[in-house]
Amino acid sequence: MVAAAAAERVVAELREACAAPAARLDEVAAAMEAEMRAGLREEGGSKIKMIVSYVDNLPTGNEEGVFYALDLGGTNFRVLRVQLAGKEKRVAKRESKEVSIPPHLMSGNASELFGFIASALAKFVANEDHNKVLDGKQRELGFTFSFPVRQTSIASGTLIKWTKAFSIDDAVGEDVVAELQTAMEKQGVDMHVAALINDTVGTLAAGRYNDEDVVVGVILGTGSNAAYVEEASTIPKFEGELPKSGNMVINTEWGNFYSSCLPITEYDQALDEESLNPGEQIFEKLVSGMYLGEIVRRVLLKIASQSSIFGNVSDTKLKTRFILRTPDISAMHHDGTPDLRIVAEKLADNLKITDTSLETRKMVVEICDIVTSRSARLAAAGIVGILRKIGRAAPGSGRRSVVAIDGGLFEHYAAFRQCLESTMVELLGEEASRSVAVKLTKDGSGLGAALIAAAHSQSQDQH
Numbered sequence: 131m132v133a134a135a136a137a138e139r140v141v142a143e144l145r146e147a148c149a150a151p152a153a154r155l156d157e158v159a160a161a162m163e164a165e166m167r168a169g170l171r172e173e174g175g176s177k178i179k180m181i182v183s184y185v186d187n188l189p190t191g192n193e194e195g196v197f198y199a200l201d202l203g204g205t206n207f208r209v210l211r212v213q214l215a216g217k218e219k220r221v222a223k224r225e226s227k228e229v230s231i232p233p234h235l236m237s238g239n240a241s242e243l244f245g246f247i248a249s250a251l252a253k254f255v256a257n258e259d260h261n262k263v264l265d266g267k268q269r270e271l272g273f274t275f276s277f278p279v280r281q282t283s284i285a286s287g288t289l290i291k292w293t294k295a296f297s298i299d300d301a302v303g304e305d306v307v308a309e310l311q312t313a314m315e316k317q318g319v320d321m322h323v324a325a326l327i328n329d330t331v332g333t334l335a336a337g338r339y340n341d342e343d344v345v346v347g348v349i350l351g352t353g354s355n356a357a358y359v360e361e362a363s364t365i366p367k368f369e370g371e372l373p374k375s376g377n378m379v380i381n382t383e384w385g386n387f388y389s390s391c392l393p394i395t396e397y398d399q400a401l402d403e404e405s406l407n408p409g410e411q412i413f414e415k416l417v418s419g420m421y422l423g424e425i426v427r428r429v430l431l432k433i434a435s436q437s438s439i440f441g442n443v444s445d446t447k448l449k450t451r452f453i454l455r456t457p458d459i460s461a462m463h464h465d466g467t468p469d470l471r472i473v474a475e476k477l478a479d480n481l482k483i484t485d486t487s488l489e490t491r492k493m494v495v496e497i498c499d500i501v502t503s504r505s506a507r508l509a510a511a512g513i514v515g516i517l518r519k520i521g522r523a524a525p526g527s528g529r530r531s532v533v534a535i536d537g538g539l540f541e542h543y544a545a546f547r548q549c550l551e552s553t554m555v556e557l558l559g560e561e562a563s564r565s566v567a568v569k570l571t572k573d574g575s576g577l578g579a580a581l582i583a584a585a586h587s588q589s590q591d592q593h
Contacts, residue, residue, distance in 0.1 A: 150511075157389075158511040162512050163518050178383055182281065186374075189585045193581065198210065198580060240304065247313065248319060251314060268322045273323050277291070279306065279328075332577075336574045339577075354414045356382045387413035416505060422459050426498055431448045434446065446483050458476050462494060523566065531565060
């Protein structure tokens with residue numbers, strides 16, 4: 131039983147290092163709020179960028195007309211057309227097409243990439259239903275561009291750097307909207323880019339369209355981020371005329387949040403040191419779906435190096451980075467079979483670990499639970515920090531506040547979602563939590579972009 135004792139000790143140490151009791155989470159929420167204030171005061175004043183999105187009108191549900199969206203964030207892009215029919219009919223019709231980008235265009239030059247995108251848009255526009263006449267109005271497009279951009283207005287922003295598989299040097303420092311606009315004109319596409327947004331701002335807009343009390347949009351998927359509605363007058367770094375609405379959507383970029391009160395383990399430190407961006411995106415590395423499986427793998431590897439319960443390490447795949455993904459962790463965590471058969475299958479299929487005892491499989495489930503619960507509790511603390519910043523989490527105010535959340539981690543991982551919701555109740559208190567709701571809100575990057583284009587459209591009467 132020496133092996134089991136050594137393994138149990140690793141798990142006990144993990145449980146302690148990941149502990150996120152309410153008192154600690156209150157500190158995390160307070161630190162998030164303080165970092166938000168610092169980021170609003172001055173550019174570069176905080177670990178989190180607090181980007182002014184220039185979105186000052188969110189959709190109301192009254193929007194009418196045909197609007198387009200372009201969603202570019204990875205190896206595929208999507209074009210979308212929505213017909214909005216006011217309060218009664220809402221989204222009357224929605225069509226979309228996904229196009230994969232040929233690999234050579236991802237490292238070529240900007241005009242080739244945007245030319246390819248514009249030609250796909252041209253084809254998509256060509257099969258428009260001509261009954262939906264545009265009344266001589268120019269088509270309006272919302273452009274979701276999921277790369278770091280220095281936004282300069284609602285419809286312009288310069289590319290800071292490419293991420294993922296893209297490396298088109300001549301686009302860096304250029305206005306991506308101007309590039310797209312030029313390419314569309316060359317293709318003869320009569321379309322005006324009404325808004326440049328990111329997926330998190332889009333999630334907020336898609337949520338607001340269906341529920342006027344939505345004030346925060348959060349992505350909890352492969353990555354993590356949050357956007358929220360701020361009072362424009364409370365943003366010291368914002369220069370220029372205050373918007374008529376009095377509001378301004380802020381894209382927090384909270385993935386880069388860091389505070390000494392975060393529960394960080396030896397596994398997180400090692401993962402960070404070996405990552406592509408050491409020292410950056412620490413909050414995202416604790417919370418998002420991209421990393422949960424990798425943290426669990428590192429714990430299992432340590433157990434394997436200190437005991438024999440997984441057999442000989444060299445016979446397994448325990449040393450292969452990112453071999454465990456969040457869906458695998460979720461499947462093991464939710465295994466309801468009496469002998470934890472799904473855990474056994476995942477260990478065998480992914481890690482080549484066979485002949486485990488039921489006790490060992492129970493321990494694996496516990497590790498999944500510890501790592502996922504920490505993630506969900508930290509996400510909840512971040513959300514509570516934002517709600518507190520905008521005065522929405524006080525007991526007695528009674529004002530309803532809704533958080534729109536998108537992403538596979540929240541949508542498909544039930545234990546994560548339940549833990550996040552119960553943690554919010556724990557932090558807000560019974561009374562305040564009754565007026566706070568979280569809502570799954572899908573397709574912020576597509577529908578959300580079209581809705582922001584509609585809300586900021588040249589032809590909509592500005593409120």
